[in-house]
Amino acid sequence: MEKSLVTNEISAVKLRGVGDGFKLTLDPTMPEEVILKEITALFEPLKHLSVNTKVVLDIGNVQGYDNLIRDIKFLLKSRFDVGGVIQHSEKISGVGKDSGSTINHRSNSNKDNSRGWVTDRSDALILTGRVRSGQKIETQSHLIIAGNVNPGAELTAGGNIIVLGALLGQVYAGYPDDEYAFVMALDFRPTQVQIGGVVSIEINSEFVGKPVFATVKDNKIITEDYIKTQPFGKIQWPTVM
Amino acid sequence: MEGKIIVVTSGKGGVGKTTATASIGAALALEGNRVAVIDMDIGLRNLDVVLGLENRIVFNIVDVVNKRCNLSQALIRDRRIENLFLVPASQSDNKDVLTPLGVQRVAKQLKSEFDYVIMDSPAGIEKGFENSVVAADEAIVICTPDVSSIRDADRVIGLLYARSITPRLVVNRIIPEMVARGDMLSHEDVMDVLSIDLLGLVPMDDQVVVSTNTGMPLVMQNQSLAGQAFRRIAKRINGEPEIPIQVPTAMKTGFWSKITQKLGLTK
Numbered sequence: 001m002e003k004s005l006v007t008n009e010i011s012a013v014k015l016r017g018v019g020d021g022f023k024l025t026l027d028p029t030m031p032e033e034v035i036l037k038e039i040t041a042l043f044e045p046l047k048h049l050s051v052n053t054k055v056v057l058d059i060g061n062v063q064g065y066d067n068l069i070r071d072i073k074f075l076l077k078s079r080f081d082v083g084g085v086i087q088h089s090e091k092i093s094g095v096g097k098d099s100g101s102t103i104n105h106r107s108n109s110n111k112d113n114s115r116g117w118v119t120d121r122s123d124a125l126i127l128t129g130r131v132r133s134g135q136k137i138e139t140q141s142h143l144i145i146a147g148n149v150n151p152g153a154e155l156t157a158g159g160n161i162i163v164l165g166a167l168l169g170q171v172y173a174g175y176p177d178d179e180y181a182f183v184m185a186l187d188f189r190p191t192q193v194q195i196g197g198v199v200s201i202e203i204n205s206e207f208v209g210k211p212v213f214a215t216v217k218d219n220k221i222i223t224e225d226y227i228k229t230q231p232f233g234k235i236q237w238p239t240v241m
Numbered sequence: 242m243e244g245k246i247i248v249v250t251s252g253k254g255g256v257g258k259t260t261a262t263a264s265i266g267a268a269l270a271l272e273g274n275r276v277a278v279i280d281m282d283i284g285l286r287n288l289d290v291v292l293g294l295e296n297r298i299v300f301n302i303v304d305v306v307n308k309r310c311n312l313s314q315a316l317i318r319d320r321r322i323e324n325l326f327l328v329p330a331s332q333s334d335n336k337d338v339l340t341p342l343g344v345q346r347v348a349k350q351l352k353s354e355f356d357y358v359i360m361d362s363p364a365g366i367e368k369g370f371e372n373s374v375v376a377a378d379e380a381i382v383i384c385t386p387d388v389s390s391i392r393d394a395d396r397v398i399g400l401l402y403a404r405s406i407t408p409r410l411v412v413n414r415i416i417p418e419m420v421a422r423g424d425m426l427s428h429e430d431v432m433d434v435l436s437i438d439l440l441g442l443v444p445m446d447d448q449v450v451v452s453t454n455t456g457m458p459l460v461m462q463n464q465s466l467a468g469q470a471f472r473r474i475a476k477r478i479n480g481e482p483e484i485p486i487q488v489p490t491a492m493k494t495g496f497w498s499k500i501t502q503k504l505g506l507t508k
């Protein structure tokens with residue numbers, strides 16, 4: 001079944017994050033140089049993540065290809081400093097049952113998410129500094145502010161808003177109507193929050209000084225203690241936002 | 242050597258711009274500098290009254306900018322403080338009679354004749370503000386420890402940075418007893434939001450009103466706490482930045498206040 005998934009791919013190599021490492025699935029019948037080139041292209045943007053990680057190599061139920069496997073191992077270790085490369089075997093495939101189910105889960109969605117976080121782009125406007133009263137920042141993408149947002153300042157983003165600092169101004173995430181957007185701040189004391197079409201009436205202040213995560217639930221803006229709730233803890237592999 | 246033009250501004254009205262301009266100007270002159278204070282609040286002139294010079298006005302800043310007189314004709318010399326001069330505002334015109342270009346021309350001339358030129362800006366962020374900051378080398382932002390004043394100061398700070406002017410902050414009208422009780426924002430609360438260099442903290446002081454009414458400069462009243470605070474601010478501006486910032490503290494309870502407390506005359 002995994003084999004069919006591989007051969008259905010247009011590219012020779014597939015990469016995804018599994019647990020604390022990566023799983024590299026490839027079609028060994030493709031020319032070696034193509035395979036090595038694709039592996040390089042996939043790992044290059046992840047260099048900082050791949051150091052000392054474990055890579056499971058899955059070439060399907062075929063024999064031989066020892067030279068290919070040796071070359072791949074050499075490439076991953078020498079160029080990307082991975083911790084170890086193990087070949088997908090019966091034993092591992094037992095463990096890999098889990099990841100098998102994640103494949104099924106994902107194949108339910110119409111998009112191929114198994115490589116999504118490698119090939120998709122995520123747009124964010126990332127700014128640093130203090131946003132002062134009367135200043136407005138508007139973007140169609142996500143917005144990240146490394147700094148404070150003062151009372152009287154306004155942030156509007158088509159996507160999510162993350163403030164690495166104190167949020168005391170007014171924010172509008174998911175503009176104009178994306179109610180799946182969220183707002184997050186290390187110190188969450190905004191004067192007003194709007195997500196999609198939902199406006200907060202009164203902002204919960206029980207989490208003063210704590211990182212807070214605000215989303216829309218039942219047509220209301222709900223705030224939660226980010227560290228306690230870990231809203232993204234359930235997402236098991238890096239996913240494009 | 243060229244002098245410096247310092248604009249005193251706040252966004253919000255009535256927070257102490259004119260008081261600060263008069264006091265800092267007087268204190269800088271007492272330190273031995275040639276100082277001109279300019280009232281840029283066209284139509285609502287005040288600085289002349291605060292300095293006790295209202296009876297000597299012939300020409301004003303609008304006359305100078307619009308070339309109806311020379312700068313020297315509009316400069317009024319203070320009688321008590323040597324080297325302190327005032328260019329008053331006009332009381333009749335509105336703020337549109339000045340243009341940034343005209344102000345810049347006069348500012349250049351002022352700079353060549355004085356060590357410090359202090360511009361008292363009007364409240365607001367419109368034309369009058371524009372004219373006041375157009376020639377400024379430095380800015381002093383005045384705010385009081387309340388939410389709306391901080392909000393307006395923050396706005397003005399953003400506008401000043403946009404003009405590449407680095408502002409410094411004076412927090413005025415601090416009532417230490419209220420801060421101690423938690424009924425007034427502390428200067429730390431103010432700094433948390435505004436986060437610019439602090440130039441000084443000025444307490445609420447009845448002497449400010451007395452001085453305005455008598456025309457006797459605040460900084461010449463040795464017992465005035467606000468006057469002392471402005472003198473330290475002037476020193477920091479005038480090349481002594483290391484002078485520590487004094488945080489206004491509640492007055493020690495004296496003999497008489499203790500008695501009145503016992504008698505139940507105060508709470």
Ligand SMILES: Nc1ncnc2c1ncn2[C@@H]1O[C@H](COP(=O)(O)OP(=O)(O)OP(=O)(O)O)[C@@H](O)[C@H]1O
Binds near residue numbers: 260
């Ligand atoms: N430290 C102080 N203690 C007591 N009273 C003060 C203090 N500072 C200012 N005042 C008083 O507050 C009032 C407003 O001060 P001032 O005129 O200096 O403000 P301003 O910012 O110039 O106002 P405007 O925006 O109208 O020009 C005046 O009556 C003044 O006497």
Ligand SMILES: [Mg+2]
Binds near residue numbers: 258259260282287362
């Ligand atoms: Mg004034």
